[in-house]
Amino acid sequence: MELAVEFVTAFSSVLVDHSVASVGRQIGYLLKYKTNIEDLKNQLQKLKDERDKVQHWVDDATRRGEEIEAVVQRWLDNVDKNIEEGEKVIRKAEERAQKEWFRRSLRSRYRVGRRAAKETETIVKLNVESSFERVSYRPLPQGIGITSVKGYEDFNSRKHTLNGVIEALKDPNIGMVGIYGMGGIGKTTLAKEVASKVKQEGEFPVLVFVEVSQEQDIKKIQGEIADKLGLEFREETLSGRADRLCDRLKKEKRILIILDNLWEKLDLEKVGIPFGEAHKECKILVTSRDQNVLSREMETQKNFPVGILPEKEAWELFKKMASSTVENPDLQVTATEVAKECAGLPLAIVTVAKALKNKSSSEWKNALLDLRRPSSRNFTGIQAVIYSTIELSYNNLETEELKATFLLCGIIGNTIIMDLLKYGIGLGVFQETKTMEETRDRVNSLLCNLEASCLLVDRSTNDQFAIHDVVRDVALSIASRDKHVLTIKNSVGPREWPYADSTGILLLHSDIRELPEEMEYPKLKFICIWNPSLELPENFLNRMRELRVLDFTEMRIPSLPSSICLLANLRSLCLYSCVLQEITIIGELTKLEILSFVDCDVEQLPKELGQLTRLQLLDLSDCPKIKVIPRGVISSLCRLEELYLGNSFKLWENEDLRNQTSNASLAELRCLPNLTALDIHIPNIQIMLNDLFSERLTKYRIFMGDEWDWHGKYETERTLKLKHGTSFLLEDGMYKLLEKTEDLYLDELKGEPSILWKLDREGLPQLKHLHVHNSPDIRYIINTMDDPWISSKAFPILASLFLQNMINLEKICHGKFPVGSFSKLRIIKVGSCGRLESLFSFSLFKDLVELQEIEVTDCEKMLGIVAEERLVAVVDNEARSNVELCQLHSLTLKNLSSFISFCHMDSPSTSWSTMSNSMPLLDEK
Structure with missing residues (x-):
């Protein structure tokens, strides 16, 4: 019922x-x-x-x-x-x-x-x-920064040219503008300053800067432009890439493309750059040493010469570079004469002034005599002056080691320091070092010396060096004259190759169709060939018994020639971007110290590689096709100090497998007592071993977990990326690795809510960058409530913090934090952290004086960036009345539905009035 x-x-x-x-x-x-x-x-x-x-x-x-x-x-x-x-x-x-x-x-x-x-x-x-x-x-890259170009001197004599170029670029009837002048005059610097100015003015929202150089590489030029536009090519052919690039450029309303250092006509259509009627909003700025290249070949509509500096400006620049040295009355007359010999050329002025800085009067007088002597090469007029000034700096280098390093930089050109290391070790340039680590430090010290002498351009990254093309010409000239290094650029037949006294052969992108079958080079120390169309004759290396460095780049090598076995003194073998098949014979080169297969198309390493027991460096970077490294090969390389497997082999097998045909196991790394540098990917963390990584490791990129992207720039020497699981991180061996790590990525971690703090009880003292993604168990980055024993600083030198999709993150810091924590933080970016109500407590935030960039997106409960501690009494209102954020220049706030104010506090007494003078980005949505 x-x-x-x-x-x-x-x-x-x-x-x-x-x-x-x-x-x-x-x-x-x-x-x-x-x-x-x-x-x-x-x-x-x-x-x-x-x-x-x-x-x-x-x-x-x-x-x-x-x-x-x-x-x-x-x-x-x-x-x-x-x-x-x-x-x-x-x-x-x-x-x-x-x-x-x-x-x-x-x-x-x-x-x-x-x-x-x-x-x-x-x-x-x-x-x-x-x-x-x-x-x-893909976000559009920022391109050239809006700040003034480093090293740009605001000469009065250049202002008219600078302003003229900018006005020409603004003219709707002009599509292509040229800057011309001799090498070392400052064309590139001026072009970059133009870019800086027009970007500040908002004239061109998109800027692309490409160095073309003497050996034009269309594919590389296309790639550099595409990188600046965030464009990825799917096409393999140059024409296909050109069409894609052209379509992409036409979508930009206002774009400036700077093509720097043209030696001959560049076919814009072949590259894929629309110009003229095809796209009037695409402006092109071209620099060249030759006005004819601009006006006749490129058909620029307006050209601007860059000349030498007037005597007064030249002297001011010379004094600035030589510092107080020239104020010495005993030197003033000589210094003035030396400055005049530089003939108003900025490159010569800077180079000579720095070379003679703090030198004695007799050295200044000797330098003046050297500059006044006619050049020993076939150069005339001001070109002879340029070369003699650079050679003067070379002659003033203090050691033969430094001179050899400079010539080596000139021979191999702008490239990564690793290549310089491989060449230098093979040639025995760095004789006072015992280990790879010592050699690396020595190389960096030598490069700093060369940069200080203005023989190298200041490095923008830690892993590359750059040399001005004029300086490189001098280096190659000296190497050819004094060291008998043969640089082959033009097309010559096999019988026309010069023989006998050459100590080095440099063959880059030449028109040569074939190599000599056999050559008589008894004194040859190194050979570098970069030509994808050449094949190696079987007897090519027969009579090169003193060869110490062999470098083949972009060559198809079905099998290495049998004559390679005769190279008893070979120390460094570098095979870059080669298609390799049969390489078993490498096992015969038992004196090898450096072996590199970077970016090679190779699927299997031979077991004979294990015979190279003197090997110190093995580089297999960017060889994703490698599926087999026979078990025992790695463990046999008992002297190995550096092993690079980034974006390469990752099919590690369990150490318990004893099958003779099985792959390498991680346990083999334990057999390398001297290992100090390592790049490795371990997809299966279940086969991880405790104490796998030696305490000697000082340089590493270690990726654990299934998928990680190896591409991108690495600003630090020690990177650790971890996906899934945390239990093995708490082992003693991992503690030792973590406390040295500078760049740490954590993804999909599982475990305790404050596991990040428990990773290292010292607060990760060397960590500079921290990325934490997709870890729902984590509630706090630091939790001192449950750890009363904590006394040290947490993240004392951390520069950037990135938190993404941390759905249960409640606080960055929970409890009383150690004084000095986060004190070096410059960048914090937080996204999709649904339970986070603020980033910092006030007591922590007021000490973040170096903070430059804040970005918070899609955090629905975010009330404010800063929150007052409700239980802490305000004892000093006067001290808290003004918080200075002098370094903060970027604030991005998006999709924060609960956001109230920057500082969400009970008391309105705090002022936030002192930020940096400009706030270019304040995006609140």
């Missing part, structure tokens, strides 16, 4: 609240409530699977440095909310189903069925919306 009354009551409610047409559906909520709950469970699981799939795409895109589409991020946020809501409906339904009263309450069953059906409709809709064409996009 009670059940009947309940049914009548519930049914009456349906009739009252709804039209007759919907009564059937409403009754369905009552009768099919169990089915509705099951449907909700099924659709919820489908949504979770879709969410995980999209999240994986998002994570991959984030690691590649791409921006996530707003619609995708909103979908993920909605999914998380609805999953939480759907689970709540299911949980309540299951809890009520256990109650006796629920079985008798038709009204309650109706409500449960209706709630489940409505939630199912929402979830089905979200499932349908998950079909995204793409989840991310």
